[in-house]
Amino acid sequence: MRIAVLVPAPDYQEPWAWTYEPQARALADAGAEVTAIAWTDVGEVSGFDLILPIIAWGYHLDYERWLALLDRAQSERWPLINSPGLLRWNGDKAYLAELADRGVPTVPTLAVESCCDADLEEARRRFGCDTLVIKPPVSASASGTHRVGPNDDLPGECLRRPMIIQPFIEEIARSGEFSLMLFDGEFSHCVVKRPADGDFRVQPHLGGITLPSPPPSGAERLAHAALAAAPEKATYARVDMIADDEGTLRIMELELIEPALFLDHAPDRGKAFTRSILSAAQTATA
16 A cells, blocks of 8 residues: 655745654554655656645645646546545635534634725624734644734735634633544544643644643534535544633634644554545545
């Protein structure tokens, strides 16, 4: 069984081996031959039984190139897991509005095409809060994400650009953000990610810490509801959620492209992950 794992471009700055190595090791221990290929330079792939985009970090920095790769994968019928259609849907955070329309509790989100001060005022009125979080609709690793208080200027990199605006939820500093890992729709494990003091972003490269955690009450049910609202089945998924300031769990993001899966915190050390991936490979080659 030969599996290609798409990884960042050679000049990508953020460390990524910490998440690639546990996943590659779990697959190799199950007998798979794992090859890392930069997603920006994918050549001939006909010799692979499966292609995993699971470490394709940096796709948001060259999104048109990423979409072209998905078009190629679809036209050439790559055994790509998750599917090109699902990856395309998940790449733009506009999907949060779709989840909300289908009754899935999400962090309230206002999408704007050309962000300006008037949009911030509209968001404050709509959400009933003074402090907001703004981020690009195509982003990852907290890239371009800002907290904007009532007296703060709109960051220049956000002005007149498509952005999504959300209320700042203070509970993230106290309880953190919970991430549930699911493989073939079945819950595997949960972690909680907490920001560094004074920050609200939970990513490790920004000082955030990640700890194993039981899922909060209702979290598994919410994760299943979010995945059921997606347009296609996900072989692997990370569902990020937070409790709002009233204690209601809400989807922060549905990570179906290149999520860190924290297999080192999985009670089975990645066996459920491996089973789902190898099963997908066998189905693809059948």
